[in-house]
Structures are given as structure tokens and as C-alpha cells.
Amino acid sequence: MTVPPAASLLPHGPRARFLAHVRSWSARSLHGVGRLSRDNPYRDGDGCAPVVCIELGAQAAAALETLQRQAGGAAGGAREGYLVTIQDARFSVDTVPVDTDLDVVVRHLGTAGPLARYDAVVSCGGLECATVSMSTFLADPASRTA
Amino acid sequence: MVLLEAFATDEAVRLRLRVDPSSRFFVDHFVDAPVLPAIAQLALCARAARHFVSTWAPIAGVVGVRLRQPIRPGDELDLEVGAPDESGLQRFELRRGATLVTSGGLRLKAGA
Numbered sequence: 001m002t003v004p005p006a007a008s009l010l011p012h013g014p015r016a017r018f019l020a021h022v023r024s025w026s027a028r029s030l031h032g033v034g035r036l037s038r039d040n041p042y043r044d045g046d047g048c049a050p051v052v053c054i055e056l057g058a059q060a061a062a063a064l065e066t067l068q069r070q071a072g073g074a075a076g077g078a079r080e081g082y083l084v085t086i087q088d089a090r091f092s093v094d095t096v097p098v099d100t101d102l103d104v105v106v107r108h109l110g111t112a113g114p115l116a117r118y119d120a121v122v123s124c125g126g127l128e129c130a131t132v133s134m135s136t137f138l139a140d141p142a143s144r145t146a
Numbered sequence: 147m148v149l150l151e152a153f154a155t156d157e158a159v160r161l162r163l164r165v166d167p168s169s170r171f172f173v174d175h176f177v178d179a180p181v182l183p184a185i186a187q188l189a190l191c192a193r194a195a196r197h198f199v200s201t202w203a204p205i206a207g208v209v210g211v212r213l214r215q216p217i218r219p220g221d222e223l224d225l226e227v228g229a230p231d232e233s234g235l236q237r238f239e240l241r242r243g244a245t246l247v248t249s250g251g252l253r254l255k256a257g258a
């Protein structure tokens with residue numbers, strides 16, 4: 001499938017965008033590449049706390065949602081969404097490097113109205129950094145209260 | 147984050163904070179309706195949780211985190227992080243006034 005630029009799939013501006021590009025996607029999953037800039041606010045010393053993997057997973061989920069919606073014929077680009085639950089996140093590393101490609105694979109497990117559930121795995125150089133189980137809420141574009 | 151008050155006992159750390167509107171965490175998240183990212187909240191909780199360990203300890207995981215309300219620039223928050231239970235889990239709650247905004251648990255790496 002054709003993959004648009006990550007910037008067109010996410011509501012985040014460039015300095016908050018961790019998802020660099022999408023390698024491939026299907027109806028239920030997405031494989032992307034993330035990259036943390038050297039000047040991101042989560043940097044501490046040579047790397048970032050591994051909680052950044054949660055955000056990368058959430059951005060991959062948001063990109064998949066946009067692609068699914070567009071493939072279904074719906075109009076519009078990226079919509080704001082929010083993490084509402086992190087059921088479980090486990091970090092296998094103490095820090096995540098900056099300026100290094102990170103692999104992210106997200107699986108869509110199900111949707112109920114504006115809520116969707118995903119699992120994500122983030123790895124770096126073949127080493128697993130984090131696994132995340134999360135739920136997101138897709139904001140109604142007509143409402144900015146969420 | 148601007149620390150307004152801090153109080154610690156053997157059971158919990160309690161902080162009162164004001165979310166600095168100029169914080170870098172808000173930049174581009176999102177462009178016209180800034181929201182404090184969940185991971186900024188978790189990083190803050192982990193920092194407070196380290197009060198109970200003698201050395202710097204990396205975060206090992208989080209569990210059962212519920213983000214009920216968005217946190218906006220200028221919000222004033224009360225954070226409470228509990229001491230580790232027998233499994234190492236530390237519960238946390240972020241409140242804005244009487245409203246529970248975010249809650250959950252985290253683990254720091256044992257033996258760090």
C-alpha cells in the first residue's frame with residue numbers, strides 16, 4: 001500500500017513527532033520507524049527515559065487510525081487523539097538513544113466508538129526496548145473539549 | 147513544572163505543582179490546543195517515586211494508568227506518589243483540585 005508522510009498522518013507538530021515514517025501497514029497493524037531528536041524535552045544525558053516508547057507507540061497507533069479511516073473512504077487527515085489508558089508498559093532498557101532509528105510495530109486489537117485498543121513493541125537495533133498495551137480516545141473534530 | 151510545595155512521609159511524597167505554560171513539553175503537542183503528554187506526566191511521577199530509593203533508578207514499567215482529563219498550560223496539580231509495596235509497585239495520583247486527572251502505578255528498576 002502507498003504510505004503518505006508521517007507528518008500528514010499525525011496532529012503533532014514536528015518537534016513533538018517521534019514517528020519518522022511508516023514502512024508498511026495493513027488493516028490491523030503498522031510497522032514504522034521512530035527517531036528522537038537530540039533536543040527533545042525527554043532527553044537526559046545520552047538518551048531518553050524509556051517512557052518515550054509509549055508516545056512512539058501511541059503515534060504509530062494514531063497513524064494507523066488515520067490510514068484505516070482514509071482507506072475506508074472517509075474524508076480528512078489526522079485527528080487529535082489521546083491516550084486514555086496504559087494497561088501495561090514494560091521497559092527492557094534504561095534509556096533510549098537519540099538520533100537513532102527505532103522500530104515500532106503496533107497492532108490494532110479492537111475499537112468501540114471513539115475508543116481503540118492497541119499493543120505496540122518498540123525496538124532498537126534488534127533489541128526490544130518496550131512493550132505497551134494502551135487505549136486511545138479519538139477526539140470529535142467538532143469538539144475541542146477533550 | 148513549577149514546584150509550589152513538597153511534603154514527604156514514610157508512606158508518600160506529595161507535591162503541588164503549576165504547569166509552566168512555556169514548558170517544552172507543550173511544543174507541537176498539539177499545535178493549537180496544547181495538552182501535557184502522558185509521558186511527561188509519567189516522567190514526573192518517576193522522578194517523585196525516586197524519593198524512596200537511595201540511588202537513581204530507571205523506570206521499569208507502568209501499569210493501570212488512566213488519563214481521565216487533559217492537563218493544560220497553567221494548571222495547578224497535586225501529585226501523590228506512594229512508597230513501594232511488597233511487589234515494588236508505587237501508586238500515583240494527579241489531581242486538579244478535587245478532580246482526579248491521572249492515576250496508576252509504576253515500578254522502578256529493583257537494585258538500581
